[in-house]
Amino acid sequence: AIALPAYLQYSIRVKNGECLNVAAAAKIAVNETAQDRGSLGLVTSTNTGYSFVASSYCADVTIANGGAITAETHNTGASTPAVFLLSPSNANGRIEWDCSETAGVQELEIPAECRS
Secondary structure (H helix, E strand, C coil), X not given: CCHHHHHHHHHXXXXXXXXXXXXXXXXXXXXXXXXXXXXXXXXXXXXXXXXXXXXXCEEEEEECCCCCEEEEECCCXXXXXXXXXXXXXXXXXXXXXXXXXCCCCCHHHCCHHHCC
């Protein structure tokens, strides 16, 4: 009786993680554009060359001005689809990424890198 809910949370967490893996290409696009343009402030939603193709568990990945990335999940089995915000910052000559989940999903359904 305890194993089934734990497995379901694990299954949802893995599917949410797949959307973060898909978003890795957007992170590369932001990194390269910031390097080319000279700063994160010059990254826009249109100058990265990034285009998204939906996957089984990732509904959308978008890049905002300044390089922040939003990754929205779907078809994970969760009652609320996870929405991840990947926020870039310059640190020691490289771009660091902070991940947060913004839709209020249960913590056990969120990959470790995005738990608060």
